[in-house]
Amino acid sequence: MNRQWKTELIGIGTELLLGQIANTNAQWLSEQLARYGISVYYHIAAGDNRKRLTDIFTTAQSRSNLVIVTGGLGPTEDDLTKEAANELFGQSYRMDETAKEKIEAYYKKNNLSMTSNNYKQAQVFDQAYILENEEGMAPGQIVEYDGVIWVFLPGVPIEMKHLMTDGFFPYLKERYDLPTEIKSEMLRFIGIGESALEDCLSDRIRSQDNPTIAPLASIGEVGVRLTASADTIEEAKEIISEEKEIILSRLGSHYYGSDDSTIEEKVRDLLESKGYTIAAAESLTGGAFINELIHLPGASDVCDGGLVSYTKKAKEKSLGVSPYVTNRYGTISKECAEAMAERVQHIFSSDIGISFTGVGPSSSEGQEPGSLYIGLKIGDQRAYHHFYHMQGAREQVRKRAVKKAYELLFQLLRN
Structure with missing residues (x-):
C-alpha cells in the first residue's frame, strides 16, 4: 500500500520543557524517517500532565x-503516556508476558525488592503490535487507530533507536510501499553561503523527487x-551519481568532499600531495x-608548528615582529598580519x-568587533x-576565522 506520510513526533517529559x-530523539527520528521518504510535519515536546497530553494526542489524531x-x-x-492515549483509543490493557518476565528476572538477578x-x-x-525491547524493560507498541499509525517508544535513546530500527521499520515495510534500499551522500561545499547555494540549485530543489535534496548549513560551510531510494543499492547509487554530477557542474569550485570528509583533512591532503609544510602564528584564534x-x-x-602570540609583547619578542610595525600600524592591522606570517614562516x-x-566581541585599536586579518606568506613570494x-560572539568569530583560513588554503593549494 502506498501512502502520503504526514508524521508527528511527540517527546514526553517535563525535563524537555525545562x-x-x-x-x-526527535532529531534522530526525523533523519531516519527522511531516509525512507517519510515526511515529518510536526515536532512537539510535552510535559507530564495527563490533560495536556490528551489534548496533544487528540490534535495529532x-x-x-x-x-x-x-x-x-x-x-x-508521572509516566502518563498510555493513560492519556487511551482517552483516545478506549482500549483495555493486557500484560506483555515477555516484558513481565524480563522485569521479574532483572530484580531477582540483582537481589532487589520489586514493587x-x-x-x-x-x-x-x-490491540497493540508489540516491539520487544532487548535494550530495556518497557516494550514498544504500535496501534493503528482510525487511519492513524501510533508508535509508542521508551524515551531512552538506545532503546528507542533499537525499537525503530529492528521493529518499526520492518513492520512498516511489510505493510506499505517503502523503498527496498536507501542511499544517502552528503556533498560538502565551502566558500559559498546557504542562500547562494540554494539559489543556484533552486530548480533542482523545486523539482526534487528521487533523490531528495536537502541543503544543510554549518559554521563556514554548507552541505x-x-x-x-531504489530496488537495489546499485540503482540508488546511480541515481545519486547522476544528480551529483549536475550539482557539481554548477558548484564544483566550492566542493571539497563527501560524507565524513572535513576541510581540514582536504587541506592536509593537498599539502602532502605538493610536499608543502605550514606554520601558524595565531593571536585571535589562540x-x-x-x-x-x-x-x-x-x-x-x-x-x-605554531606560535600563539596574543599580546603586542609576544608578537615582538616571540615572533620578532618589528616594534615599528606594531607601534605605527597596531597589532590588528594588515601590516602586522603580514609580518606575523613572514616571521612564523622564517622561524619554522x-x-x-x-x-x-x-x-x-568588543572594539580594539579602533577596529570594529569581528574584524579579522589573515596573513599569508608562500615560499619566496x-x-x-x-x-x-566576522559576525557572532567571541567563540563564533574564532571558529569562523579558522574555517575561513582553511577555505583560503583549499582554494590556494587546489589552484
Missing part, C-alpha cells in the same frame, strides 16, 4: 497519519544531502587553527606561513593578507 535535556511518541512509559506516577508498579512497564494496549590540523593522522608530515623554515590577528568582518 531544558534539562535536549530532544535528540486529527492532523497526522503517523504519530511517534517517545517517553512516559516507565513505572512511576508492584514496575509491572506497569509491561502493560500494553489490547547538500542527497537521498535516493591556537585553534593549528589544533585542527595536528589532531589529524599524518599532520607531522605537513605541519611544522616552512613553505607556508599563516597568521591571524583580529578583534573579538611577498607576504599578503585577507580582511574579513
